[in-house]
Amino acid sequence: MPHIEFNKITKDYGAVNVIRDLDLAVEDGHFTVLLGTSGCGKTTLLRMTAGLETITGGELTIGNQRMNEVHPRDRDIAMVFQNYALYPTMSVRENIGFSLEVAKMSKGETAKKVNEAAAVLNLTDFLDRYPRELSGGQRQRVAMGRAMVREASVFLFDEPLSNLDAKLRAHMRLEIRQLHDRLKTTTLYVTHDQIEAMTMADKIVLMKDGKIEQSGSPDDLYDRPATKYVADFIGSPAINFIHGTIEAENGTPVFASVDIRYPLAPDCAAQPGQAVICGLRPSDLEIAVTGDISATVMLAEKTGAEQNLHLKAGEQHLIVVADRAVPAPTGQSVDVRINTDRIHLFDAMTEQRI
Numbered sequence: 280m281p282h283i284e285f286n287k288i289t290k291d292y293g294a295v296n297v298i299r300d301l302d303l304a305v306e307d308g309h310f311t312v313l314l315g316t317s318g319c320g321k322t323t324l325l326r327m328t329a330g331l332e333t334i335t336g337g338e339l340t341i342g343n344q345r346m347n348e349v350h351p352r353d354r355d356i357a358m359v360f361q362n363y364a365l366y367p368t369m370s371v372r373e374n375i376g377f378s379l380e381v382a383k384m385s386k387g388e389t390a391k392k393v394n395e396a397a398a399v400l401n402l403t404d405f406l407d408r409y410p411r412e413l414s415g416g417q418r419q420r421v422a423m424g425r426a427m428v429r430e431a432s433v434f435l436f437d438e439p440l441s442n443l444d445a446k447l448r449a450h451m452r453l454e455i456r457q458l459h460d461r462l463k464t465t466t467l468y469v470t471h472d473q474i475e476a477m478t479m480a481d482k483i484v485l486m487k488d489g490k491i492e493q494s495g496s497p498d499d500l501y502d503r504p505a506t507k508y509v510a511d512f513i514g515s516p517a518i519n520f521i522h523g524t525i526e527a528e529n530g531t532p533v534f535a536s537v538d539i540r541y542p543l544a545p546d547c548a549a550q551p552g553q554a555v556i557c558g559l560r561p562s563d564l565e566i567a568v569t570g571d572i573s574a575t576v577m578l579a580e581k582t583g584a585e586q587n588l589h590l591k592a593g594e595q596h597l598i599v600v601a602d603r604a605v606p607a608p609t610g611q612s613v614d615v616r617i618n619t620d621r622i623h624l625f626d627a628m629t630e631q632r633i
């Protein structure tokens with residue numbers, strides 16, 4: 280059952296339209312990630328959900344109740360902001376318990392809830408410290424604790440990890456996801472980081488210019504990107520694109536570009552003569568003794584267990600992810616094999632998946 284529903288939601292700032300006719304269902308107990316580049320409207324959508332921003336058009340429901348006119352306080356939502364917004368003059372204990380104190384909860388009850396949240400978040404030893412005496416990750420957990428004790432039915436996160444270094448970010452995304460698996464609170468989480476979205480989400484909602492480009496599970500977006508934009512956004516290193524046309528050879532469709540030519544599956548829906556963009560993920564290409572593409576190694580980037588091979592086939596630049604044991608000195612000629620089942624074809628005009 281959807282917990283939060285956006286029905287034809289629109290947001291204008293004066294004459295500027297930011298979000299247009301957006302439909303989205305956020306499932307109960309799921310971890311839903313709003314993903315997109317800067318300025319696509321993620322924060323605006325989150326703030327409308329929280330009631331911190333008015334809704335220009337359409338209807339927002341939470342638990343089947345219309346929320347458009349409901350005060351933020353009465354929406355049963357807890358929000359964690361990018362800058363954490365901790366009170367600098369309050370200890371960790373006071374920061375976490377503040378909303379309960381405001382709600383006139385008894386001292387004993389407040390202490391119990393604060394201690395429980397601190398235990399879950401590994402903050403027990405830090406309860407008497409002040410925010411300035413904490414690391415970024417610890418501050419982040421205090422902000423989460425403050426949201427947790429309110430026992431709200433919805434958590435909203437706006438880029439909570441963007442101030443942390445790469446290692447701490449990886450650690451915190453695991454912690455947040457594990458916490459979610461324990462609490463099962465409906466969560467709407469904003470990020471521009473596709474790795475964060477892929478690793479944490481039950482459902483990814485990829486936004487572009489105030490609209491949803493595609494929504495689905497991380498695997499859906501990775502395996503069946505609906506548009507060239509989605510294919511390009513999801514995956515690292517980024518997918519390779521090759522512009523070409525479809526030709527028919529003895530009744531079999533063939534992809535043909537200036538530098539590359541190879542047969543497609545017989546049931547491929549592309550039409551002969553159609554201008555297409557072919558997407559090949561770097562990990563779906565393989566260096567082989569005899570392959571589909573002849574190329575030259577421009578550079579091998581070591582990433583650890585693997586390497587990113589930058590190749591040139593004629594004028595076409597290609598990246599292949601290979602095991603680090605594959606010998607690939609600069610200037611060497613190599614053959615690249617394509618995993619035909621994993622080719623993504625897009626119409627060159629509409630950029631929609633074929």
Ligand SMILES: Nc1ncnc2c1ncn2[C@@H]1O[C@H](COP(=O)(O)OP(=O)(O)OP(=O)(O)O)[C@@H](O)[C@H]1O
Nearest residue numbers: 292295297315316317318319320321322323324471
């Ligand atoms: N108060 C405002 N008045 C006018 N335009 C605004 C206002 N607030 C936001 N916008 C515009 O709305 C668009 C969406 O902004 P929003 O903050 O939702 O983007 P975002 O996806 O969260 O981006 P980021 O990743 O940079 O945080 C932007 O183009 C922004 O300039």
Ligand SMILES: [Mg+2]
Nearest residue numbers: 321322323437
């Ligand atoms: Mg934002």
